[in-house]
Amino acid sequence: MTGLIPLVSTTMCPEPQHVFQKLREEYGPVAPVELEPGINGWLVLGYQEILTVTRQEETFAADPANWSVYQDDRLAPDSQVRAMMSPYDNAFFTDGERHRRLRAPIDGGLGRIDQRQLRRAVTALCTGVIADFAGRGEADLVADYAAVIPVLAMADVFGMDAPQGRALYRGLLELYSWEGDAEAARQRVLGLAAEAVAARRAAPSEDLTSYLAHHPNLHSDAEIYDTILLLIVGANENGINWISQTLRLMLTDSRFGGRLRGGRLGVDDALDEVLWRDPPFSNVAGRYALKDTELGGQAIRRGDALILGLAAANADPRIHAGGGAAIEVGNRAHVSWSAGPHSCPARLPARLIVRTAVETALHRLPGVRLAIPPEEVVSVDSAWTRGPASLPVRFTPVSSPGSDQP
Numbered sequence: 412m413t414g415l416i417p418l419v420s421t422t423m424c425p426e427p428q429h430v431f432q433k434l435r436e437e438y439g440p441v442a443p444v445e446l447e448p449g450i451n452g453w454l455v456l457g458y459q460e461i462l463t464v465t466r467q468e469e470t471f472a473a474d475p476a477n478w479s480v481y482q483d484d485r486l487a488p489d490s491q492v493r494a495m496m497s498p499y500d501n502a503f504f505t506d507g508e509r510h511r512r513l514r515a516p517i518d519g520g521l522g523r524i525d526q527r528q529l530r531r532a533v534t535a536l537c538t539g540v541i542a543d544f545a546g547r548g549e550a551d552l553v554a555d556y557a558a559v560i561p562v563l564a565m566a567d568v569f570g571m572d573a574p575q576g577r578a579l580y581r582g583l584l585e586l587y588s589w590e591g592d593a594e595a596a597r598q599r600v601l602g603l604a605a606e607a608v609a610a611r612r613a614a615p616s617e618d619l620t621s622y623l624a625h626h627p628n629l630h631s632d633a634e635i636y637d638t639i640l641l642l643i644v645g646a647n648e649n650g651i652n653w654i655s656q657t658l659r660l661m662l663t664d665s666r667f668g669g670r671l672r673g674g675r676l677g678v679d680d681a682l683d684e685v686l687w688r689d690p691p692f693s694n695v696a697g698r699y700a701l702k703d704t705e706l707g708g709q710a711i712r713r714g715d716a717l718i719l720g721l722a723a724a725n726a727d728p729r730i731h732a733g734g735g736a737a738i739e740v741g742n743r744a745h746v747s748w749s750a751g752p753h754s755c756p757a758r759l760p761a762r763l764i765v766r767t768a769v770e771t772a773l774h775r776l777p778g779v780r781l782a783i784p785p786e787e788v789v790s791v792d793s794a795w796t797r798g799p800a801s802l803p804v805r806f807t808p809v810s811s812p813g814s815d816q817p
């Protein structure tokens with residue numbers, strides 16, 4: 412496989428649909444791509460093929476220890492795919508019985524979240540974050556807003572106080588900065604999880620930390636801390652992208668602009684449209700073939716990596732009437748939460764956090780509008796997502812009696 416399209420060209424491009432179409436024409440629903448120089452994988456573009464790969468655990472494993480590149484130690488020390496494609500001890504990277512054991516506390520813990528209480532907490536923290544910049548009349552809705560909300564919301568779910576939430580936010584910034592020592596940053600975030608667990612062991616409460624700290628399926632402190640980290644990281648990256656993509660859509664698309672003043676479509680429609688067209692997790696790494704097999708007409712070899720092209724699969728012409736990519740309002744049959752045993756366990760709380768964040772921003776920033784032409788919004792530098800890197804906006808300044816920001 413030489414001269415392949417780099418995976419990042421499906422995210423860092425103005426029209427991913429054109430790239431998907433080109434790949435489909437050349438290869439069909441499963442296409443070889445370059446993950447980074449010298450390292451290739453398969454991009455699964457077909458909707459049906461995504462369902463096959465995510466549901467057949469006995470053929471396609473989530474544990475990167477099954478990847479031939481990992482086994483042969485071929486990833487460069489500064490590899491940008493290493494963090495997503497190396498084994499870690501949590502549900503995301505495990506299979507079978509072990510995955511079920513680690514996943515059950517996640518499902519149980521997320522299922523116990525009190526939706527009304529979470530909505531109140533998220534509204535309060537969004538209002539506090541906005542109060543910090545509302546007087547300026549301008550802001551970057553990614554850096555100043557979307558980047559902060561999911562982690563603070565999760566800190567609240569974990570029963571952490573405001574300074575702990577801020578420390579968590581700083582820890583995640585370091586973890587994703589590429590500049591410092593990622594492992595040291597990871598250890599610092601795990602340290603915050605450890606502090607929260609120690610506090611709940613001394614004084615149990617009703618929060619998610621207490622639930623996980625006392626769950627019989629989690630057999631060691633390391634498993635508890637890693638599960639907490641997985642939940643926070645999952646919420647953070649995906650939540651930031653979903654909030655900023657939805658705000659971008661609502662600020663740039665006249666169908667939604669009209670709706671803000673009582674028009675036809677609502678925030679939920681914008682949230683759904685983003686899930687279809689620009690899913691927060693565009694490409695998921697991944698699955699690793701446990702045996703030689705065939706998928707979408709391609710011969711997959713044992714040890715090959717498969718990237719779940721969720722954005723591509725949502726646009727698969729075979730699932731859209733007439734072969735186009737038109738989306739009916741209310742249709743949620745996309746694969747943006749993935750499928751099978753690893754599919755996202757947090758659909759309800761994620762939607763609640765993101766919807767609250769979008770509604771609060773639109774409500775609290777009068778006359779909010781994008782400060783640059785829509786085509787100048789650039790995507791973050793990532794092969795996994797194409798969320799906006801920044802969203803500069805202007806609005807009528809609002810004086811506030813003081814910030815209640817945590």
Ligand code: HEM
Nearest residue numbers: 502503642645646649650691692748749753754755757761
């Ligand atoms: C409160 C916010 C969120 C939390 C706590 C969360 C948590 C998680 C966790 C724990 C997993 C691993 C599940 C497993 O491997 O069994 C996961 C996977 C995933 N999540 Fe979420 N998530 C959140 C938001 C989102 C959002 C907004 C999206 C995008 C719409 C999303 C999409 C996914 C996808 C695509 C996977 C991968 C599944 C796979 O490997 O097939 N998540 N999430």
